[in-house]
Amino acid sequence: MQTINRLFPLLALIGAACAYWQPQLFSGFSNLIVPLLVIIMLAMGLSLNVSDFTAAVRQYRAVGVGLVLQFSVMPLSALLISQLLGLDADLTLGLVVVGSVAGGTASNVVCYLAKGDLALSITMTACSTLLGVLLTPMIIELVAGQVVAVPVLAMLVSLAKIVLLPVIVGLLANHYLAASVSKIRGVLPWISVVAICMAITIIVALNAQRIEQIGAIVLLAVILHNASGLAFGYGVCYLLGFSHKVCRTISLEVGLQNSGLATALCVQFFSPASALPAAIFSVWHNLSGAMLAGYWSGKQAQDRQADKPSQKEA
Numbered sequence: 367m368q369t370i371n372r373l374f375p376l377l378a379l380i381g382a383a384c385a386y387w388q389p390q391l392f393s394g395f396s397n398l399i400v401p402l403l404v405i406i407m408l409a410m411g412l413s414l415n416v417s418d419f420t421a422a423v424r425q426y427r428a429v430g431v432g433l434v435l436q437f438s439v440m441p442l443s444a445l446l447i448s449q450l451l452g453l454d455a456d457l458t459l460g461l462v463v464v465g466s467v468a469g470g471t472a473s474n475v476v477c478y479l480a481k482g483d484l485a486l487s488i489t490m491t492a493c494s495t496l497l498g499v500l501l502t503p504m505i506i507e508l509v510a511g512q513v514v515a516v517p518v519l520a521m522l523v524s525l526a527k528i529v530l531l532p533v534i535v536g537l538l539a540n541h542y543l544a545a546s547v548s549k550i551r552g553v554l555p556w557i558s559v560v561a562i563c564m565a566i567t568i569i570v571a572l573n574a575q576r577i578e579q580i581g582a583i584v585l586l587a588v589i590l591h592n593a594s595g596l597a598f599g600y601g602v603c604y605l606l607g608f609s610h611k612v613c614r615t616i617s618l619e620v621g622l623q624n625s626g627l628a629t630a631l632c633v634q635f636f637s638p639a640s641a642l643p644a645a646i647f648s649v650w651h652n653l654s655g656a657m658l659a660g661y662w663s664g665k666q667a668q669d670r671q672a673d674k675p676s677q678k679e680a
Contacts, residue, residue, distance in 0.1 A: 375656055377560075377563045378562070378563050378652060379649060381563045381564070381566055382567065382649055384567065385566075385567045385568070385569075385571035386571075389570075389571040389572070389574035389575075391571070392567050392568050392571035393572050393574075395568050396568060396572060396633060396638070398565075399569070399629060399633050400528055400630050400634060402561040402562075402564055402565045402626070403528055403529075403561075403565065403626050403627055403629075404528050405532075405557065405558075406557075406558050406562060406626055407495075407532035407533050407536070408532040408535060409536070409555075409557050409561075410491075410495070410533060410536065410558070411533040411535060411536020411537045411539070411540070412537075412539060412540050412547055412550075412551070412554055414492055414533070414537050414540060416541060418485070418489055418492055419489065419492060419493070425486055425489065428608060428612050428615075429490055429493060431602065431603060431606060431608075432490045432494075432603075432619050432620065433490065433497065435598060435602060435616065435620045436469060436494050436620050437466070437498075437501050439594065439595060439598045439599070439620060440465035440591070440594075440595050440620065441462055441466045441506075442465075442509065443465065443590075444461040444464060444465035444466075444509075444591055445462055445510065447461065447587050447590050447594070448461050448462070451587050453584075453587060456636070456640045456642075457580070457584060457640070457642065459506075459510050459632075460632050460636075460639070460641060460642055460643040460644060461587055461588075461643040462506060462509050462510040463506055463510075463628045463631055463632055463636075463640070463643075464623050464643055464644050464647050465509075465591065465623070466498075466502045466506045466509065467498055467502050467623055467624045467625075467627045467628045467631070468491070468494035468497070468498035468529075468623075469490060469494045469495075469619045469620070469623065469624060470623050470624045470625060473491060473655070474491055476622065476655035476658070476659045477615050477618050477619075477659075480614050480658065480659035480662040481611070481663050482611055482615035482618060483611050483615045486612065486615050486616075487615050487619060490615075490619045491619065492533075494619070495529060495533060495624070498525065498624075498627075499526055499529055499530045503525065524634060524635075528627075528630065565648070566629075566645055566649060569629050569641050569642070569645035572633075572641070573638055573639060573641070573642045573645065577642065581646075584642055585646055588643055588646045588647045588651075592621055592647065592650060592651050592654055594621075595620040595623070596617050596618070596620070596621035597621075598620065599613075599616045599617035599618070599620030599621055600613045600614065600616070600617035603616045614662055618655060618658070618659075621651065621654075622651045622655050623647060623651065625644045625648040626644075626648065628641075628643075629644040629648070632644055
C-alpha cells in the first residue's frame with residue numbers, strides 16, 4: 367500500500383509529462399478511456415465485500431454526513447471557484463463534473479496511510495459510487511445546466527454501464543468466488559493505478575495545446591477545489607463532534623474525487639477540453655492526499671509517543 371501511494375502520483379506525473387511533450391503518441395487512444403474506467407470499477411468491486419455495505423448501518427451518521435458533504439460542497443464549490451476565476455463554459459462544466467462524481471478509489475489507500483477509519487472509507491466510497499449513478503447526472507443538470515445542455519438520461523444509462531455493473535460484477539465475484547479472487551487481490555490496486563495513469567496520459571495528450579495556454583489557471587482552480595473538499599470535510603465533522611479519526615476519513619472521502627469517472631463522462635458527453643480539470647485533478651489530488659496522509663500519520667505517531675510515560679515516570 368505504501369509503495370502504491372508513493373508511486374501513484376509519480377507515475378501520473380510521468381505519464382502527464384510524456385503526453386504533454388509527445389501528445390501524438392497518445393491522443394489516438396481516446397476510445398480507451400471508458401474501458402479503462404470499467405477496469406478500475408471492476409477492480410474496486412473485487413475488493414469489496416457485502417460486509418462493507420452493512421458497515422454503513424453501524425456508522426450511518428458518519429456515512430450520512432459524508433455523503434451530504436460529498437454531493438453538496440464539491441459541486442457548489444466547483445461552480446463558485448469557476449466563476450471567481452472566470453473559467454470558460456467548457457472548463458466550468460469540467461470542474462462541476464469533477465465535483466459531482468463519487469469519491470475516488472484512491473481515497474481508500476490514502477485513508478489507510480493517514481491512519482483513518484478504513485472500513486468507513488470503503489463504505490463511503492461504495493455508497494457514493496452507487497448513489498452517484500443517480501445523483502451525478504442530476505447534480506450536473508442542476509448546477510451546470512445553465513452553462514450547457516446536459517444529457518441526463520444518457521449519462522444515467524452510461525453510469526449504470528460503466529460504474530454500477532462492473533462494481534456489482536466484482537462484488538458478486540468476490541462473494542461467490544472468494545478463493546479465486548483472493549489470489550489476485552494483491553495486484554488489483556496496481557491494475558487500478560495503471561488504468562488511472564493511462565487515462566490521465568490520454569487526456570493530457572488530447573489537451574496538450576490547451577494546457578500550454580490555460581494550464582496555470584486550471585491548476586489553481588483544481589487546487590482550490592480539492593482544498594475546499596478536504597477543509598469542509600474535516601471542519602464540519604469536527605464541529606459535529608466526530609473523532610479525529612473519522613474527521614480525517616471523511617475529509618479524504620470528500621476531497622478526493624473519482625476523477626477517472628469525471629474524465630470519461632466529459633469525453634463521452636461533452637468535449638476533450640471539459641476533461642482538462644479532471645485530468646489535472648487526477649494528478650493533484652493524489653499528491654495532496656499523499657502529503658496529507660504523511661502529515662496525519664506522522665502527527666498521530668508523535669501524539670502517541672507524547673502520551674507514553676517517561677522512564678522516570680515509569
